[in-house]
Amino acid sequence: MSLLAIGLALLTAPPTAALNRDLYKELRSRYEGLTLRLRIDLRSANTPLAANMVSLSGVGHGRESSPVLFTALQQVFVQRVTNDGRDQVAFTLYRSEEESKFLRSVPAPMPGHPPTGAGGSLPGFARQGSTELVFQVRAGKQEPSAQLDEMETLLRRAFYLGDDQPTPEDLEAFVRRHTSLPISRLQALTGFTAERIRDILRATD
Numbered sequence: 001m002s003l004l005a006i007g008l009a010l011l012t013a014p015p016t017a018a019l020n021r022d023l024y025k026e027l028r029s030r031y032e033g034l035t036l037r038l039r040i041d042l043r044s045a046n047t048p049l050a051a052n053m054v055s056l057s058g059v060g061h062g063r064e065s066s067p068v069l070f071t072a073l074q075q076v077f078v079q080r081v082t083n084d085g086r087d088q089v090a091f092t093l094y095r096s097e098e099e100s101k102f103l104r105s106v107p108a109p110m111p112g113h114p115p116t117g118a119g120g121s122l123p124g125f126a127r128q129g130s131t132e133l134v135f136q137v138r139a140g141k142q143e144p145s146a147q148l149d150e151m152e153t154l155l156r157r158a159f160y161l162g163d164d165q166p167t168p169e170d171l172e173a174f175v176r177r178h179t180s181l182p183i184s185r186l187q188a189l190t191g192f193t194a195e196r197i198r199d200i201l202r203a204t205d
Contacts, residue, residue, distance in 0.1 A: 019083050019137060020144040023151065027089060028081045035077050035097070037160040042076075042093065044069040045131045050088075054154050055136040069131050070095070071181070072174055073166060073189040079104075079130070089151070091133045103129050133158060166190075175200045 040059055045051040049062030070076055076093040079100045083089050094100035135154045139146035155161060166174075171190040175197055178186065186197050 018086050018141040019089060020141045020147050023144055023147050024081075024083050024089065027151065031078050031091065032081050033078065033097075035075050037166075038070055038072050038074050038076055038158065039156075039160060040072050040158055041068045042070040042131050042133060043067065050090075050134040051131050052133045053136060054133065054158050056138060056150065056153070059157070071178060071189070073171075087137045089135045089137070091135075092130060093133055094130045099129050172200055176204045179204060 040052075040054075042052045043061045043063070043066040046063075046066055050060075051062050051066065053060045053062075070093065074095075076095065077097045077100055079092045079094050079097075081089060081091055094103065135151065135158075137147055137150055137154075139150050141147070156164065160166060171192065174190060175186055175192070179201060183194050183197050186192065187194060190197070192200075
């Protein structure tokens with residue numbers, strides 16, 4: 001092969017940091033339509049940057065000042081799983097399947113009528129109840145087993161999966177990190193009594 005042909009092949013070759021197609025199909029079949037419990041807080045998608053990103057480096061947000069939409073321990077519905085064609089897999093999350101159907105069924109504004117929703121737009125309205133969680137994979141697409149292992153690690157950083165449930169230590173740490181939440185909300189998420197929550201909050205002050 002000539003040097004020119006090699007150069008053209010390199011230019012047109014797909015990026016090495018891309019998700020294996022079979023793994024992407026597996027993620028879609030396994031997680032779309034599931035309700036999962038979060039390990040981490042997720043911020044709203046009110047920025048063009050990735051609202052929430054999980055990688056081997058940790059958890060980040062497009063804008064740290066964005067409001068928290070879903071808290072850790074909360075149940076969320078995985079409406080769809082998408083791939084950017086490269087190394088990222090995005091989960092579109094809603095509070096529930098019912099809310100997902102409602103928000104996606106809101107008709108577009110009629111001509112001559114102002115659009116409804118946050119920021120004066122229909123997408124803004126829909127974003128009030130949904131966000132994206134993006135997983136960034138480092139392993140190359142020619143390493144499907146490595147990509148699978150990495151994705152499982154990332155997913156377990158974001159969700160409680162299978163028999164993996166919050167420990168008492170996890171629940172107490174959640175209360176200490178969310179002192180601004182009403183006690184009734186803390187009760188619903190942790191299962192603790194109001195008295196135990198108050199004891200944790202007093203020890204946190």
